[in-house]
Amino acid sequence: MPVAQHHPPHPHYQQQPQQSIQYPTYNSRTPVSNSRPPPQSQPPPTTQPPEPEPQAPRITRADSKVDNNPRELKTVNLPRECLPRFLSIAAGNTARNRETCGLLLGKDKGHKFVVTTLLIPKQHSTSDTCTMDEEELVMQFTEERNLITLGWIHTHPTQSCFMSSVDLHTHVAFQRMLPESFAVVCAPTSTPNFGIFRLTDPPGLQTILSCNAKEAFHPHPDLPIYTDADKGHVQMKDTSLEIVDLR
Template identity: 50%
Template sequence: MASLPSRSGALAPQNVEKIARIAQDYEYNPLIPLRYWLRSAATLIREARIYEREGQDEQAYLLLFRHAQLVLVNLAKHPDAKDEKYRKALVDEEKEVQKSLEKLEVLKPRINKRYERYAQMMRERQANKEKHGTNTVSISEGRPYDPAFSGIAEPLEAGENKDLAVKLARKEISRRETVRRAGRHTALSPEEQRSRRTAGVWGDWENALGDGQEMDNDLSKRIREVRVNMDYTDRRETQKAIPQPLTTTSSLSAYKYPTVPRQKPLEIEPTQTPMDLQVDTGRDRYPPSLPPKELLKDESRFDLNEPPPRPNKVSPTPAPAVPEKIQRADGNEAHPDLNPSSFTFKPSAYLENGTPLRTIFLPPELRMQFLALAAPNTRRNLETCGILCGTLISNALFISRLLIPEQISTSDTCETINESAIFEYCDSEDLMMLGWIHTHPTQTCFMSSRDLHTHCGYQVMLPESIAIVCAPSKNPDWGVFRLTDPPGLKTVLNCTQTGLFHPHSEYNIYTEALRPGHVFEAAGLEFETVDLRPRESQS
């Protein structure tokens, strides 16, 4: 039997049972407003589609399963689920689940076949070791599992291939835009879309989500049985795990999906711990000594009556010429191939619990463009905020759009309004929300307690989400941050304090994300700006 391709950085493939368990390993908190969870659900689908197109079957399966579990088990029971304004969004997510279930059944045999090939190879190696007394080490020994590296793409170091990343982004984003524009000509009319959303059983969505409504798809039934079996699984978790021998995968229909497990960090060998695991708390440089900011809060939603303004493309600094060869993870060189499925960018950093973080490529000019748009507010000592949008290419995230939402600002607060305009725009442009940026006109560069609560809504389902703080009158004048995990993310998730200023029980709640973190500035990376504010608010 043919063995898997040998490549540097390769990890052992997993079967669908293991992937399903990993997919359910995330922190869910019903205290977070449903609108944030719906945004996370939409992001999961966008990521899954891209991984699927790039041939990353395991990562696509993980994200599709996580989306289905999130929607069917958690969002259906969210305290805000009865609110009429979320009815359409929940129905749409249920319809996405039905599509996902079909894709999961298609991906399952491909994933299991790859796993079975690997299992056979390992059995042959073990037999050879016993026969000849040689030592053979598993290609995944001592490494955290990352499904993005279970395919056949060549892993690349982000910092050594920024020029290639820029060239790839220009080509791939242009290609996707061409496909998207072509698709608009054949899209359904708004009337047809509304009719389909409310047709059939989905018009009675509460009963459809209830325990009495049977789902036609057997996989969907098993996912929804998660809640029923929760108590039993929790009891089993207290028992000592028994190692299982490496065998071929059993049929999915014979597998009963487990409940959402308690959050457990991925294990990392001490010798494998990268420098990025060292936490920079910003203790000396970013003390939260000034009044915090108001929590971004707006429950309003509305339908757009007109298309968003035409984006303004920023002419970036010309990127250096892409070398004829690229630097591979093993130190060797290879000719560049701009097909996104031919390689994958390695994680550039890790969460404190060992979970890998995908690289974010940031245009260097974006910050100055944002400060120019915010200048009128800054002169009046008013804050300004923007949304960082982008896309996923070859297991890396590229910020390609700066979105300035409609907002109400004071000297210490910046509150977005008409949030549905943000969601509608990102949906229409197939963009992911990768974080946010805001100014501190007179304050230092730090994350206040309320900033941390705001960012929690971004990072809860997309660990790579970043917050850029610009303090033009101070030194340092800007910073890129993320919550630590642990303890930051869980501390903020569990915090119920609502005052303008409140301390948290943990100190090292956030850390820097710009190198040596997972964010890289990439010269030549193009981006566009879209200002959704009324014209009178822009000057």
């Protein structure tokens, strides 16, 4: 499905010859294991001057082959009303067992990102697919308003809340452009009914980038490929949200 520019640029989806994203049904959660060896200790980071707001927890790259230095993700503020508003917009499709997708756009405030806009692109869908149409309209919208794509959101009308192999390959295009990018999955018939996710880095980002499987559904190595972002750098806030429906 749907992403960011030099602002970062809106990514073109990998694994898709067209400018669209498919979300086939997937009946089981991607297995996650804790079998990785414990990370080697890292030297303490250089003390940074205090930020005006609390920052997200430090994300340390434990694999020395990837990066010897720890890095921080900027906090991303997500309006609390975004999820119920999106579920309300998607209710008609959900009742007909059809998926709905959207983009989470916003601004770089320097020390944090702020989601300001929920954009519903033109799309067509089935019970297990959602295809975004006329992507050039999305590009025009984001460029005219100087917005960047911070994340994306879609429904699983009858499935549980998880990232399928197709979702993982969709999201890698977002996160390789902007490390703070996140994916929201809404599962209105399941408990919990939503999740906010990102690829681990490492090993998830590198694993998906190097995956060359052709099938829509395929296994990945038994590694912690994705994790909850709402327990990390994504923070729900009581801030305003603009909703634009291009359909």
